[in-house]
Amino acid sequence: MFEARPAPSASNFLYSMTARLALFRPVEALPLRGTVNLQFLWTIRQSLCYDISMSSLSHLRALEAESIHILREVAAEFAKPVMLYSIGKDSSVMLRLAQKAFHPGKIPFPLLHIDTTYKFKEMIEFRDWYPASIGADLRVYVNREARDAGANPVSLGTSKCCGLLKTRALLNALSEGGYDAAFGGARRDEEKSRAKERIYSFRDQYGQWDPKNQRPELWNVFNSRIDKGQSIRVFPLSNWTEIDVWHYIHLENITVVPLYFAKPRPMVVRGGSLIPMEHGVIPLLPGEAPQMVMCRMRSLGCTPCTGAIRSEAGSVPQIIEELLRFRRSERENRIIDHDQEGSMELKKREGYF
Amino acid sequence: MIAAETNPESLSAESLSIDEFLARELNKELLRFSTAGSVDDGKSTLIGRLLYDARGIYEDQLDSIRKSKVNRSSGAIDFSLLTDGLRAEREQGITIDVAYRYFSTPRRKFIIADTPGHEQYTRNMATGASTAQLAIVLVDARNGVLPQTRRHATISSLLGIPRIVLAVNKMDLVNYSREVFEKIRADFLHFSRDFEFEEIQPIPISALEGENVARRGVRMPWYDGPALLEYLEAAPVSAATNSSPLRFPVQYVIRPNQHFRGYAGQIASGTLRVGDPVTVLPSGQSSRIASIATFDGELQSAHAPMSITVTLEDERDISRGDMLVHPEEQPHAARRFEANLVWMAEDPLAAGRSLLLKHTAQQVSARVHSIESRLDIHTMERKPAGALSLNDIGAVRIDASRPIFFDRYRDNRLTGAFILIDPLTNGTVGAGMIQSAIQRRALDLGHVTPEERYERNGHGPALLALANGPLALRLERRLFDHGCQVLAVAPGTHSATLYAAGLIVISPWFADARAIDLNRLPLPKDEDAAADAIMAYLEQNGTLATDRFSGGEGI
Numbered sequence: 001m002f003e004a005r006p007a008p009s010a011s012n013f014l015y016s017m018t019a020r021l022a023l024f025r026p027v028e029a030l031p032l033r034g035t036v037n038l039q040f041l042w043t044i045r046q047s048l049c050y051d052i053s054m055s056s057l058s059h060l061r062a063l064e065a066e067s068i069h070i071l072r073e074v075a076a077e078f079a080k081p082v083m084l085y086s087i088g089k090d091s092s093v094m095l096r097l098a099q100k101a102f103h104p105g106k107i108p109f110p111l112l113h114i115d116t117t118y119k120f121k122e123m124i125e126f127r128d129w130y131p132a133s134i135g136a137d138l139r140v141y142v143n144r145e146a147r148d149a150g151a152n153p154v155s156l157g158t159s160k161c162c163g164l165l166k167t168r169a170l171l172n173a174l175s176e177g178g179y180d181a182a183f184g185g186a187r188r189d190e191e192k193s194r195a196k197e198r199i200y201s202f203r204d205q206y207g208q209w210d211p212k213n214q215r216p217e218l219w220n221v222f223n224s225r226i227d228k229g230q231s232i233r234v235f236p237l238s239n240w241t242e243i244d245v246w247h248y249i250h251l252e253n254i255t256v257v258p259l260y261f262a263k264p265r266p267m268v269v270r271g272g273s274l275i276p277m278e279h280g281v282i283p284l285l286p287g288e289a290p291q292m293v294m295c296r297m298r299s300l301g302c303t304p305c306t307g308a309i310r311s312e313a314g315s316v317p318q319i320i321e322e323l324l325r326f327r328r329s330e331r332e333n334r335i336i337d338h339d340q341e342g343s344m345e346l347k348k349r350e351g352y353f
Numbered sequence: 354m355i356a357a358e359t360n361p362e363s364l365s366a367e368s369l370s371i372d373e374f375l376a377r378e379l380n381k382e383l384l385r386f387s388t389a390g391s392v393d394d395g396k397s398t399l400i401g402r403l404l405y406d407a408r409g410i411y412e413d414q415l416d417s418i419r420k421s422k423v424n425r426s427s428g429a430i431d432f433s434l435l436t437d438g439l440r441a442e443r444e445q446g447i448t449i450d451v452a453y454r455y456f457s458t459p460r461r462k463f464i465i466a467d468t469p470g471h472e473q474y475t476r477n478m479a480t481g482a483s484t485a486q487l488a489i490v491l492v493d494a495r496n497g498v499l500p501q502t503r504r505h506a507t508i509s510s511l512l513g514i515p516r517i518v519l520a521v522n523k524m525d526l527v528n529y530s531r532e533v534f535e536k537i538r539a540d541f542l543h544f545s546r547d548f549e550f551e552e553i554q555p556i557p558i559s560a561l562e563g564e565n566v567a568r569r570g571v572r573m574p575w576y577d578g579p580a581l582l583e584y585l586e587a588a589p590v591s592a593a594t595n596s597s598p599l600r601f602p603v604q605y606v607i608r609p610n611q612h613f614r615g616y617a618g619q620i621a622s623g624t625l626r627v628g629d630p631v632t633v634l635p636s637g638q639s640s641r642i643a644s645i646a647t648f649d650g651e652l653q654s655a656h657a658p659m660s661i662t663v664t665l666e667d668e669r670d671i672s673r674g675d676m677l678v679h680p681e682e683q684p685h686a687a688r689r690f691e692a693n694l695v696w697m698a699e700d701p702l703a704a705g706r707s708l709l710l711k712h713t714a715q716q717v718s719a720r721v722h723s724i725e726s727r728l729d730i731h732t733m734e735r736k737p738a739g740a741l742s743l744n745d746i747g748a749v750r751i752d753a754s755r756p757i758f759f760d761r762y763r764d765n766r767l768t769g770a771f772i773l774i775d776p777l778t779n780g781t782v783g784a785g786m787i788q789s790a791i792q793r794r795a796l797d798l799g800h801v802t803p804e805e806r807y808e809r810n811g812h813g814p815a816l817l818a819l820a821n822g823p824l825a826l827r828l829e830r831r832l833f834d835h836g837c838q839v840l841a842v843a844p845g846t847h848s849a850t851l852y853a854a855g856l857i858v859i860s861p862w863f864a865d866a867r868a869i870d871l872n873r874l875p876l877p878k879d880e881d882a883a884a885d886a887i888m889a890y891l892e893q894n895g896t897l898a899t900d901r902f903s904g905g906e907g908i
């Protein structure tokens with residue numbers, strides 16, 4: 001069900017400001033490793049202004065323009081759109097693009113967070129202040145029934161747990177809210193079945209995807225015709241890569257959850273994985289105990305199912321630098337994608353994003 | 354695609370600092386390209402190889418294909434598994450739908466659409482090709498140019514892709530023979546001589562062995578052209594759209610308060626400056642650009658393909674689907690035009706079919722007036738045809754219910770394109786590229802045709818049998834308000850004459866077999882609701898032109 005949300009109050013706001021000040025030092029103020037050329041970073045920002053003398057747009061600006069076009073198209077043609085807000089870096093970029101698309105107006109649709117209740121505390125804190133601080137209307141939905149029955153990834157297995165707390169919750173939220181179009185921040189470079197998905201991903205009345213029968217999608221002309229009960233998922237960031245997202249966050253100075261930045265955190269080290277112990281769902285093996293490890297999250301999910309990575313990257317440029325040296329994909333630390341070969345496609349067919 | 358974004362060596366070898374790297378990234382251009390060619394010619398393998406060599410693949414992804422149960426290739430790694438991401442594709446070893454992949458080199462960022470070769474999935478190929486600036490047409494060196502190669506090259510040409518790489522693949526299987534390559538090259542150049550490609554670059558490759566893919570190989574010393582990746586990095590990305598006439602389709606009206614009324618959209622072509630005089634289509638009203646508002650502040654000018662919001666100096670009634678242009682550079686405005694069409698539905702397209710047409714931000718109802726010709730893929734001749742079947746390419750005449758504002762597709766890939774939607778299934782059934790407006794000719798001086806009446810009235814003639822008198826009156830009023838030529842009459846009136854005149858006639862009953870018996874429809878009790886239901890029904894069966902927008906305008 002949709003969670004009752006406190007109206008933004010003064011104390012909330014106060015929290016948010018202090019949280020913000022404490023957690024987010026501006027990028028420029030962070031000590032960079034190696035030679036730091038602040039002047040240089042500044043030049044980058046400056047050169048970001050649209051320059052009419054440029055014959056074409058740089059790839060980031062071209063991606064931005066494409067995404068804004070998609071956001072506006074959906075807002076114009078659908079009766080009740082909603083934006084799925086997962087609190088992560090992709091959602092943060094999507095949210096900024098929505099601000100840009102409708103400026104100086106407000107974002108003409110609500111945000112929706114599907115809360116599995118296993119998210120990191122820092123994510124929830126961020127969720128509770130950031131969207132409100134930019135005037136967005138956020139709704140939160142929890143599959144209370146499943147949660148009250150004790151759904152968790154250890155007792156149910158990750159696949160069933162996701163099915164109930166994410167997919168089922170999402171489908172319920174969309175139908176209870178009467179939403180006919182839902183934006184998601186998924187990118188095609190994340191996973192091989194995503195690479196196959198249209199920007200407008202048509203879903204039947206059960207929210208299911210039929211990958212073998214997708215509508216042709218030509219140019220930037222989108223077919224928004226659906227029957228009652230059917231809906232579409234829309235992916236404005238389809239053509240962005242992980243690096244594009246970070247680069248844009250850097251250029252635009254977008255605030256993101258501090259979990260992305262390295263600091264010492266209590267982790268259980270098991271094999272090569274760093275397991276956060278926040279919700280205490282994962283049973284400790286004999287002899288295991290959390291220890292402080294310098295690490296960060298590369299992608300944000302539920303605490304029992306998202307591993308951290310060892311990292312020293314404390315700023316966005318450092319994250320980009322780290323990514324450049326990586327040889328492994330971002331979803332590798334997600335347990336759910338690996339349950340089975342082609343498991344993301346199965347989840348999507350069932351209605352997952 | 355980090356690994357690809359960079360090339361770890363290049364970071365250290367050139368010893369770029371992260372700052373320098375980011376600065377360089379900012380100047381990168383985007384190049385979108387697609388693959389084309391018959392099934393099994395090696396498209397997916399080539400893209401996999403390209404990603405692998407350009408380091409656009411992560412090790413865990415590579416591990417997972419190494420571990421995969423399927424390997425149809427004769428090499429250690431089946432590279433096609435990198436793009437064939439659906440279960441059905443991996444099981445059947447074919448590509449069903451487009452896969453989009455990304456990689457970059459220090460100069461460019463690439464978006465690849467790896468498309469399916471099977472004829473039955475041609476519409477997915479067209480999807481991938483529609484946004485491409487370059488196409489790699491693959492040919493299996495052993496088989497030469499096949500019908501499907503022709504179909505894809507033709508679609509690539511129709512879709513206005515300016516540059517083609519003719520990649521003659523599997524050279525390893527023909528002993529890297531120069532003769533084989535030259536023969537295929539000559540065949541292809543001959544068959545494509547009438548196409549309007551700006552450039553065709555033939556390259557002999559082996560996708561499996563990586564010969565001439567990321568770098569030049571050693572096995573074909575007779576070839577002195579560029580390797581594929583070299584060519585992709587250097588091929589000109591046309592930015593011609595900035596100097597072309599301004600086309601700004603209004604997508605959305607932003608009205609946060611009484612003082613701000615902004616028109617939002619993505620510039621399809623051209624450049625727009627504050628102070629520019631503009632004409633609003635279709636009303637023809639004129640005004641000037643007062644400001645260009647963006648989240649990042651006001652701009653003095655903007656160009657394609659930026660997404661912006663403009664305000665005008667004067668209050669004008671402008672809504673979604675309208676277009677702003679410079680007064681001296683107006684597009685064509687016509688209800689009737691001729692277009693090339695790729696038909697993408699199972700059921701064949703015959704003349705007379707009513708469909709929805711979506712063009713820029715406007716949606717109108719349209720009829721296919723006639724099918725002028727169908728392209729024979731084997732002979733490359735355009736022949737007269739009564740219908741277009743699935744995946745056929747033809748020339749058609751379209752009658753739209755109201756004028757649309759367009760440029761010829763060859764002049765503008767965005768304002769010259771449209772899609773056709775089946776109002777019953779909601780499927781996207783056609784992709785159209787406008788060739789020209791149809792001028793009225795001497796022929797048009799004859800009798801006014803039913804099509805012309807339809808075009809004028811926005812609806813076809815109909816005889817509606819409806820026994821419920823009050824409802825009949827309500828319906829007459831509703832249709833009249835909708836702009837229809839309508840008359841409710843007593844039974845026995847000369848309905849055939851009224852029908853011929855293009856009217857919608859309502860009466861308790863008709864002797865005419867063309868009558869539609871509304872009495873049989875399960876109608877709601879409430880008269881308003883019943884009239885609504887009938888209106889919806891008339892839209893569905895094509896009597897009424899459907900050009901409503903389903904959503905709100907503005908905030």
Ligand SMILES: Nc1nc2c(ncn2[C@@H]2O[C@H](COP(=O)(O)OP(=O)(O)O)[C@@H](O)[C@H]2O)c(=O)[nH]1
Pocket residue numbers: 390391392393394395396397398399425426427433446447448470522523524525526558559560561562
């Ligand atoms: N010997 C050889 N085999 C190749 C080459 N390129 C592709 N193949 C094989 O041809 C078959 C079809 O390749 P695939 O990439 O699926 O073709 P597609 O249908 O065009 O995407 C596979 O078995 C490949 O391993 C090549 O350069 N040399």
Ligand SMILES: [Mg+2]
Pocket residue numbers: 396397398433447448468469470
């Ligand atoms: Mg393939």
